[in-house]
Amino acid sequence: MSTYKDATIVLAHGAWADGSSWALVIHELQRRGLNVVAAPIPLTSFGEDAAALRRIIARTQGPLIVVGHAYAGAVIGTADDERVKALVYIAALAPDEGETIAEVFYRDETHPKAPQLAPDADGFIWMPDSGFEQAFAQNATQEQIALSKAVQRPIALKSIQEKIVHPSWKNKPVWYLIAEEDRMINPKTQHFMAERMKATVRIFNVDHTPLLTAPDKVVDVILEAVQGVLH
Template structure:
């Protein structure tokens, strides 16, 4: 893949996670010769997270493919830089202009096993321990669940209540992986967002976090985006 030499794939984690959630995807992409970095988000507000993503993009050279998981869909939607050639949404939230993450997250009925989420006294939302094995990644191994629980990072209420500006998916090619067995974001909500975006869609019987449990599916859709926009 000659075009991979000067391109970078930037992977963006969602709530209750960090860059290590992409480990299996990173390894598979690097094995194929791609430059890969993750964008560390503070998860303190959507504006803060957008600024953090910009700092990561600024550290790269050449064309960029952005992939975001869950909450990070709203974050990659802020990336209007010309070097960003494609957006890849992995079971991700894609609010439209004027919408908040919370509005699209709660658009459809929750799964019976979805965790009960509420902010703490400091305005941060933590995932309950049982939420990781019951909804966040119910198909993950015990070891993956243990690590994910240990490294979880809470998200501020401000992050999900801040209205977005005009999203980049209105002007950039977009791909969307629909997680059919998602217990965090209703699959009907995912399909609604993907169709509204006019994204190229792939749908699989995977849980909310296929970067852990079905990384080959995630790699395939990222490479499809790269091959379509960088060739």
């Protein structure tokens, strides 16, 4: 039987971010003896992002817990490998079959401080600098904000326009961290998605990117998922 320490945690970053956004979480999970991989998601199309996650999963061994932040929630929904024992959503999007990511993202009203987002001439959406401190992670330190701005990676408009095929959350255990101070994805939308997935829900007064601003809470939810499916 698989044990806690046999598991590999696969972390998928969201839009406007890269694997460094998980640094504090990675450090703490590694300190506890877990294997951790941050999946590099190209953000060039939903299909290409899903393929990138599959490549990372193929490089691992043993049971997996796959974790997605924000946009990557949709991406981890494609993780249907039998070794994936649980999915963990961190203030993440979870479109259902036939829905697009944009449809769930804009399901409820936007926060007054949410950034105005529009694609550039090449079809990529960039986060304006002010968006990082006002909505992406308003509780972050100035150093964290500066790094987030420096490493930001845009997301292709077509990534959020593709319809989702059968998501794996329909047949895997799911945990969901709801961020009640989220200014990017309406907390009301998060509650709706978590309930629809029949997820184990944990609710915190954190911003959109608790992996930066409340990593201990993110780690706790991931560990709960590990312990919940591996005995």
